[in-house]
Amino acid sequence: MDRALAPDAQPTPAAEAPAPRPPVPLRPGPGRRAAAWAAGPLLAVPAVVAGCKAYGTDGVTPVPQLLSFLPWLTVPAALGVLCAAASRHRPLTWLAVLVLLCTAWTTLPPVLVHSSGTPVARIRVIAANVEFGQATGSLVDLARREKPQLLYVSECDPRCAGTLTAALSGQLPHRASVDAEGSKGSVILSAYPLRDRSAVPATMGMPGATAEIAGRPVRLQLAHPMPPLPDQVGLWKTELARLRAEVASRPPGEPLLLAGDFNASQDHAAYRAFLTTRSLLDAAHATGASRTPTWPAEGPLPPYVQIDHVLTSPALTPVATRFPPLPGSDHRAVLADVDLHEGR
Secondary structure, eight states: OOGGGOTTOOOOOOOOOOOOOOOOOSSOOHHHHHHHHHHHHHHHHHHHHHHHHHHTOOOSTTHHHHHTTGGGGHHHHHHHHHHHHHHTOHHHHHHHHHHHHHHHHHTSOOOOOOOOSOEEEEEEEEEEEOTTTTTHHHHHHHHHHHOOSEEEEESOOHHHHHHHHHHTTTTOOEEEEEOOSGGGOEEEEESSOEEEEEEOOSSSOOEEEEEEETTEEEEEEEEOOOOOOTTOHHHHHHHHHHHHHHHHTSOTTSOEEEEEEOSOOTTOHHHHHHHHHSOOEEHHHHTTOTTOOOBOOSSSSOOOBOOEEEEEOTTEEEEEEEOOOOTTSSSOOEEEEEEEEOOO
16 A cells, blocks of 8 residues: 555644744934934034035124134034934935035135236235234344335224334334224234225224335235124124225235234135125235134134235235234234236
């Protein structure tokens, strides 16, 4: 008889089915959620500030103040990328990478075009904020050592101006000034004779004059608008606009040296407007030092922003820039060597 048909034959048991797996949770764990929530504020501030820079606006408080920190905002943006990656949330991670790239992109210096032609004079310029005159002695020492032909001094009261004039009379005998107490006083000292003295109306002194250098009239203008404190952003913009209007009113071919404490960095739209008004060059940008900080030079924080600048019109080419310390002041000085070209 066939064995398969035997009455005592038993069927072969079927293989047991595997136990079902537990369902995958639909929500991430608490660690991933925390990482995603942490990424939000780390990305929000860089995104807003970089967006304002890209759009060309200084916005309202606290954007003007945060624009001074723009290069440093790449740090929280990078941390935001790490948190987004840790959350394993793919759209958030891509957004974080985009914010980081945009923040880094907005910190790049502009493309510069230098003047051409035969240099007829090299001019050494120093711009210094002496902080209510406290660094007057340090500036005298710096000027004697570096021998500038032009010296732009902010926050120089009458006592400061008198000390500088007496100490540097043989080197810089000509002067244009706004004589006022405290931070309102300012002075330009020059090795060249000065004429057409004037001042831009502002809270703090912004004197100007015309110097005759190598047979060419060169307009000198000191910059010192009010800082963009939370309660005076409007005044800061107004005084920068007034200074820019003065620059724009000068004859197109006239060489211009604009220098001082702008209370604004290259990331502020109100400052960048100067560069387009008369095709001005920032000496620090032109010589590869666009991110060298000048303030605050004293206190618990190291310097983190460049707000002191020397700007030149197309007839002038910056060839070197340094930032000497100025003991007694909360600013570093700006020293720029500039070539004046023959007229066209």
